[in-house]
Amino acid sequence: MDLAEMNEYEAFVAGRREAILERLAQAATASGRTRDDVTVLAVSKTVSANEVLCAWHAGYRAFGENRPQELRRKADAIDSTPEMAGARLDMIGNLQTNKINQVLGCAELIHSVSSLHLAEAISKRALAKGLVAKVLLEVNVSGEESKSGFSPALVTEQLDEMLALPGLALEGLMTMAPANDPSEARRTFSGLRELREDLRGRSGRSLDVLSMGMSDDFGIAVEEGSTLIRLGRVVFDPSHPLGE
Numbered sequence: 559m560d561l562a563e564m565n566e567y568e569a570f571v572a573g574r575r576e577a578i579l580e581r582l583a584q585a586a587t588a589s590g591r592t593r594d595d596v597t598v599l600a601v602s603k604t605v606s607a608n609e610v611l612c613a614w615h616a617g618y619r620a621f622g623e624n625r626p627q628e629l630r631r632k633a634d635a636i637d638s639t640p641e642m643a644g645a646r647l648d649m650i651g652n653l654q655t656n657k658i659n660q661v662l663g664c665a666e667l668i669h670s671v672s673s674l675h676l677a678e679a680i681s682k683r684a685l686a687k688g689l690v691a692k693v694l695l696e697v698n699v700s701g702e703e704s705k706s707g708f709s710p711a712l713v714t715e716q717l718d719e720m721l722a723l724p725g726l727a728l729e730g731l732m733t734m735a736p737a738n739d740p741s742e743a744r745r746t747f748s749g750l751r752e753l754r755e756d757l758r759g760r761s762g763r764s765l766d767v768l769s770m771g772m773s774d775d776f777g778i779a780v781e782e783g784s785t786l787i788r789l790g791r792v793v794f795d796p797s798h799p800l801g802e
C-alpha cells in the first residue's frame with residue numbers, strides 16, 4: 559500500500575471499529591455488562607502486517623491468527639514495529655502437536671485445544687520451556703461434523719485430567735456457531751455458557767473466558783455472555799457489511 563491508500567484504509571478500519579463497538583455496547587448492555595467486559599480480537603489471518611498496523615492505529619490491541627507459521631510471521635512483524643509494543647497475539651486455529659513449539663511463547667492464549675492428547679502435548683512442551691500455557695478448550699456445541707472440538711460430554715469427562723496438567727492454565731471455553739443461522743448460533747452460544755456453568759460447579763474453577771462470536775454473529779454471542787469475540791472480515795474487509 560502507498561501512503562494515500564494506507565490513510566484511506568486506516569480511515570475505513572477506524573470508522574468500522576466505532577460501529578462495531580457501538581453494536582458491542584448494545585449487546586453487552588443486554589447481558590448486564592459493558593463493552594469493556596468483552597475483549598475484541600482482530601483476526602488478521604487474511605491481511606498483511608500493513609493492515610495490522612492500520613488496525614493498531616485504529617485502536618485494536620489484540621490480534622488472532624489461525625496458522626502457526628502466519629502467527630510467527632505476525633509476531634515477528636509486531637516485534638519489529640516499536641510502536642506496537644504490548645500488542646497481544648492469540649492462536650485461534652487448529653493446532654497439530656508438531657507445531658506447538660512454534661506457538662508457545664508468542665501466543666498469549668491458545669483458543670483451540672480440541673483433545674486431551676493435544677492438551678497433554680502442550681503441557682509437556684510448555685514445561686520444557688519453563689512456561690505455563692494459557693488455553694481454552696474448544697467445544698463443538700452444535701455437533702456439526704465439520705467442526706473440531708470436544709463434545710460437551712467428552713470435555714466433562716476429561717476436564718479433571720486437563721486441570722491436572724501442570725503446564726496448562728485452563729482459562730475457559732471456545733466455540734464456533736453454524737454459519738448463517740442466527741437461532742442456531744444463539745443456541746450454540748447459550749449452550750457453551752451453560753456448559754461452563756456446569757463445569758464450574760463440578761471443578762470449582764472459574765473458567766472465566768468464553769471465546770465465542772465472529773463477524774456475522776458477535777452481537778448474539780455477547781448477548782449470550784461471550785467475553786471474547788474473534789472478528790476477521792468485519793474488521794478488515796470493506797466489502798463485508800456489519801450486519802444485524
Ligand SMILES: *Cc1c(COP(=O)(O)O)cnc(C)c1O
Nearest residue numbers: 601624650772773788789790791
Ligand atoms: C477466521 C476465524 C475467525 C474470524 O472469522 P470472521 O467470520 O471473518 O469474523 C474467528 N475464529 C476463527 C477460529 C477463525 O478461523
